[in-house]
Amino acid sequence: MKQLIVIFSLFTLKSYSQDNSFIAKPYLNIGRQPSPTTLDLLWQVTESNADWTVEVRTDKNSWTKTETPQWVPLAVDSLTTRRVYHTTLKNLTPGNPFSYRVSKDGKIVFTAEGHAPKTESQPYRFVVNGDIGAGTPDAKLLARQSFLSHPDIVVIPGDIIYENGRASEYDHNFWPVYNADQTSDQGAPVMRSIPYIGVPGNHDVDNRSLDQYPDGLAYFYLWRQPLNGPEGKEGDAFVPALKATDAHRKAFMDAAREAYPNAVNYSFNYGNAHWTVIDSDPYVDFSDKDLRAWIAKDLADAQNATWRFVIFHHPPFSSSLEHYEQQQTRLLTTLFEAGKVDVVFSGHVHNYQRTYPMTFQPFKKPAIITGGRDNKTIRGRVVNGYWHLDKTFDGKTNTHPKGVIYIITGAGGQELYNPEQTDNPDTWQKYTDKFIATVHSLSVVDIDGKNFTLRQISPDGTQVDEMKITK
Numbered sequence: 276m277k278q279l280i281v282i283f284s285l286f287t288l289k290s291y292s293q294d295n296s297f298i299a300k301p302y303l304n305i306g307r308q309p310s311p312t313t314l315d316l317l318w319q320v321t322e323s324n325a326d327w328t329v330e331v332r333t334d335k336n337s338w339t340k341t342e343t344p345q346w347v348p349l350a351v352d353s354l355t356t357r358r359v360y361h362t363t364l365k366n367l368t369p370g371n372p373f374s375y376r377v378s379k380d381g382k383i384v385f386t387a388e389g390h391a392p393k394t395e396s397q398p399y400r401f402v403v404n405g406d407i408g409a410g411t412p413d414a415k416l417l418a419r420q421s422f423l424s425h426p427d428i429v430v431i432p433g434d435i436i437y438e439n440g441r442a443s444e445y446d447h448n449f450w451p452v453y454n455a456d457q458t459s460d461q462g463a464p465v466m467r468s469i470p471y472i473g474v475p476g477n478h479d480v481d482n483r484s485l486d487q488y489p490d491g492l493a494y495f496y497l498w499r500q501p502l503n504g505p506e507g508k509e510g511d512a513f514v515p516a517l518k519a520t521d522a523h524r525k526a527f528m529d530a531a532r533e534a535y536p537n538a539v540n541y542s543f544n545y546g547n548a549h550w551t552v553i554d555s556d557p558y559v560d561f562s563d564k565d566l567r568a569w570i571a572k573d574l575a576d577a578q579n580a581t582w583r584f585v586i587f588h589h590p591p592f593s594s595s596l597e598h599y600e601q602q603q604t605r606l607l608t609t610l611f612e613a614g615k616v617d618v619v620f621s622g623h624v625h626n627y628q629r630t631y632p633m634t635f636q637p638f639k640k641p642a643i644i645t646g647g648r649d650n651k652t653i654r655g656r657v658v659n660g661y662w663h664l665d666k667t668f669d670g671k672t673n674t675h676p677k678g679v680i681y682i683i684t685g686a687g688g689q690e691l692y693n694p695e696q697t698d699n700p701d702t703w704q705k706y707t708d709k710f711i712a713t714v715h716s717l718s719v720v721d722i723d724g725k726n727f728t729l730r731q732i733s734p735d736g737t738q739v740d741e742m743k744i745t746k
């Protein structure tokens with residue numbers, strides 16, 4: 276009997292201190308309208324009528340309740356019914372720490388700390404790390420490196436989750452790694468304290484069949500980010516049609532709501548930088564006037580920002596033999612040059628590459644490459660043209676680039692592409708300055724006013740590249 280009592284009290288103690296209804300523990304996003312005084316908090320739980328409240332504290336004394344958390348149902352065929360909650364933490368002091376606590380039916384079940392976004396005049400650090408969602412040992416070690424580098428934000432240039440963008444895949448390969456309770460070789464408690472920013476990759480949004488995966492396209496309901504991109508409709512140049520029965524479509528729309536289909540293109544400011552996020556999947560027609568007009572205007576409106584960064588999944592300028600034919604984003608280079616973009620970040624190609632500062636003029640219509648089971652699916656577009664390279668820039672002694680620098684940071688954990696090319700520069704295209712495919716890595720970038728410093732870091736913390744830009 277004594278033993279039974281001990282076992283029982285251990286059990287009750289555990290269930291009291293660790294609420295087991297969380298599927299995704301609370302995590303920070305930049306929200307629909309990012310500002311230096313706000314962040315959104317989201318969490319995912321199994322369906323119940325529990326009463327959830329969130330309190331935030333920006334100084335030592337007072338806890339303030341946020342507005343009542345809202346939720347959307349996630350009631351799709353392949354999952355037991357869930358709720359995705361969100362609320363906004365407001366009145367934060369830019370750059371300063373805050374604490375928050377989440378209560379369920381009046382009991383505190385989760386606490387964490389973070390800091391508010393930075394203003395234009397504050398220095399900041401961000402991590403860029405693509406193709407991270409496979410749950411590999413190196414992805415987990417990079418999650419830890421990301422945490423240990425204390426960034427202000429983490430931006431993921433696509434392939435957030437493998438293989439098919441499903442909510443159930445996040446359960447295994449994402450939440451336990453990037454929002455772990457402890458820092459270890461299995462992950463780190465990053466997302467509860469540092470906002471992640473999601474950019475869609477092919478594994479996140481390319482498969483539009485909800486009949487095949489009813490919990491697919493989870494990107495549209497697991498991320499709360501701006502909805503200020505171009506308005507598309509299914510069947511348009513940049514929105515493929517869903518394959519879904521009425522029931523599958525309804526269940527998806529009940530969760531995604533206003534985020535579908537346009538949450539894939541958006542922009543935001545952080546510190547003294549403007550970021551433009553673009554869906555670069557092969558189904559997008561980059562000759563579309565509306566899409567091009569949005570990108571051009573977004574960059575034109577951002578000319579007062581000190582830095583302009585563009586981020587999307589498919590790199591325009593890669594030397595990897597793998598995916599070499601997927602050059603569709605080269606059709607956007609003239610917009611980036613007109614908009615005075617400093618750096619374009621991509622993933623998709625699972626290694627690290629950076630170009631010389633460059634300009635590129637496409638000279639004829641792209642050759643569309645098809646493939647897939649039906650041999651009709653667009654795999655990519657070969658885009659030839661003329662480039663001009665600034666080879667005087669070295670990122671060390673000459674830090675004033677003439678042109679746009681294209682960085683591929685897709686070595687976030689998935690199988691590395693073409694490691695054999697690393698020490699074989701004869702296989703690199705002329706625009707490539709660095710090519711590292713023998714080790715996984717992530718980009719840590721420090722911005723201090725007009726100074727940009729990128730360090731590329733491996734899973735064990737070794738620096739494998741460094742590059743500076745000054746204005």
Ligand SMILES: [Fe+2]
Nearest residue numbers: 434476477623
């Ligand atoms: Fe990809």
